[in-house]
Every structure is written in structure tokens, then in C-alpha cells.
Amino acid sequence: MSEEHTRQLMVKYFPKCPICKSEANYSVSPSNVVVQCNSCKAKFSSEDFKDPRKDLIHLSLFSPPSTLINESLISTLKLMQNEPYHFHFWQNMKLNKTELEQQLAEYRGESQPLPPLPRTLFGLSKESVAQRAVQYMTARGYRLISRTESVLVFEDGKDLNVVILILGILFLLLGAIIYYLVSTKHTITVTISQTDKGTEVQCTTNTTGAMQIANDFLQSLPKT
Ligand SMILES: [Zn+2]
Numbered sequence: 668m669s670e671e672h673t674r675q676l677m678v679k680y681f682p683k684c685p686i687c688k689s690e691a692n693y694s695v696s697p698s699n700v701v702v703q704c705n706s707c708k709a710k711f712s713s714e715d716f717k718d719p720r721k722d723l724i725h726l727s728l729f730s731p732p733s734t735l736i737n738e739s740l741i742s743t744l745k746l747m748q749n750e751p752y753h754f755h756f757w758q759n760m761k762l763n764k765t766e767l768e769q770q771l772a773e774y775r776g777e778s779q780p781l782p783p784l785p786r787t788l789f790g791l792s793k794e795s796v797a798q799r800a801v802q803y804m805t806a807r808g809y810r811l812i813s814r815t816e817s818v819l820v821f822e823d824g825k826d827l828n829v830v831i832l833i834l835g836i837l838f839l840l841l842g843a844i845i846y847y848l849v850s851t852k853h854t855i856t857v858t859i860s861q862t863d864k865g866t867e868v869q870c871t872t873n874t875t876g877a878m879q880i881a882n883d884f885l886q887s888l889p890k891t
Contacts, residue, residue: 670695673716676723677702684709685757686732686744707732713751725751739764747771783881785869788888793817793859796868796888800857803884809855817860823853823877853877857884 678691687707694703700717703710709732715721731744743764756774761767788796793816800819801811809821855877858869868888870881 669699669719670697672719673699673702676716677711680723680726680754681757685711685726685760686762687736688762701729704732707734707736709733723754726754726757727751737762737764740767743767743771783870783872783878783885785867786885786888787862787865787867788890789865791866791888793861793866796859796866797857799888800859800868800884803887804855804880807880809853809880817858819857819859821855821857853880855881855884857881 673695674693677693682691683689684691684693684704684706686709687704689704689706692705694705696702700714701710701712702716710729711726712729713723713726715723715725727750728744728748731741731748740762752774756770759770761770791799797814797819800821804811804821809823811819812822813820853874853876854872856871858871860867860869868885870885872878872881
């Protein structure tokens with residue numbers, strides 16, 4: 668009875684195996700919580716199988732497939748092992764290593780904020796955009812370290828954790844100095860160019876913090 672319930676849930680949500688995409692052909696273990704795809708031999712499990720009143724929401728990979736799949740995917744699939752993923756994830760799962768890793772990062776909320784998009788302004792000259800950039804970045808603790816007619820480079824202090832630095836100084840002086848030397852600086856490069864459409868402003872950054880400030884700066888510029 669329960670075995671049949673588990674199989675029905677699998678077929679309902681996965682008429683094709685989420686990994687090898689073969690037509691549903693599942694064996695259910697006597698424990699009723701592990702299901703094997705008979706084509707690729709991947710095993711799945713779910714807490715949701717335990718309660719016959721429940722629908723299937725989350726499914727975990729119990730063990731990766733042994734056939735029918737690109738070898739390079741196995742290492743990524745192993746990282747997913749025994750972690751519950753929503754059935755939507757499985758239904759839309761990418762079968763290319765790079766795409767799957769990207770999908771996993773997004774699912775886990777690890778994806779990076781988007782880099783700033785260039786903006787084109789109409790009523791502002793290159794010089795006035797440059798002045799605004801200096802004003803905006805200075806107010807946020809950035810220094811102008813290099814400047815040409817079209818490119819301004821700003822740099823923040825060291826990107827480091829002050830507590831770690833102080834603890835390091837107290838206990839491990841050499842470690843603290845090395846930590847200070849290797850930690851990254853936040854850098855924002857503002858490039859301003861004149862085009863037919865207006866003054867184009869573009870920012871490139873090297874850290875998430877700098878990216879955020881560059882985005883805010885671009886948004887702060889008036890449209891006209
Ligand atoms: Zn399969």
C-alpha cells in the first residue's frame with residue numbers, strides 16, 4: 668500500500684527521471700522512503716514519503732546514478748546528496764555541470780548581485796559627472812587615487828575584519844601583518860565618455876561592497 672503511494676508520488680511529479688530523463692520506471696525500497704530509477708540507478712528519498720497524507724514537496728538525492736549520465740556531473744551531484752530540494756528544482760534541473768552549479772548557487776541564495784549597468788545621461792557634461800563621482804565616493808570613504816580625462820579610480824581602505832585584525836595583533840603579530848597585506852582593497856573605476864546619445868557613465872568594481880556603492884552612485888545621477 669505504502670510502496671504504491673511512494674511510486675505514485677514519484678510518477679506524478681517525475682513522469683521522467685529528473686536525472687536521466689528516462690520514462691518513469693521506479694523501484695521502491697521496502698522502507699518506502701528510498702526510490703531507485705531503474706534506468707540510471709540513481710536513488711532518491713524524501714521525508715514526505717513517510718506520511719501517506721502528504722504530497723511530495725522535497726526530494727533528496729540518496730545516491731548518484733551509475734550509468735546514462737555525463738561523468739562530469741557526478742561530482743556536482745555528490746555535493747547535493749542528502750539535501751532536500753524542492754520538486755521544482757528537480758523538474759528544471761540542468762544537466763550541464765556549469766549550468767547546474769549556477770542553478771545550485773541561485774537555489775542556495777549564493778548568487779552575486781548584478782554588476783552595475785552603464786547609464787547614459789543627457790544634461791550632464793563629463794566634467795560634472797566626474798565632480799559628482801568624486802563627491803559621492805568621498806562621502807563614502809573612498810579616495811580618488813588616479814584620474815585621467817575619462818577615467819577616475821577610487822579606492823577604499825583595506826577590506827578587512829577589524830576584530831580579526833585586533834585579535835591577530837594581540838596574539839599573532841606576524842599573522843595580522845600578513846592578513847593586512849593580503850586583504851583586498853575595494854576599487855571602483857568610473858569611466859565617462861561622450862556619445863551621440865549623451866554622457867555615458869560606466870563603473871567597474873572588484874568587490875561586492877564596491878559594486879553596491881557603484882550601483883547606488885549610478886542611480887543617484889539625474890536623468891537630465
Ligand atoms: Zn534515471
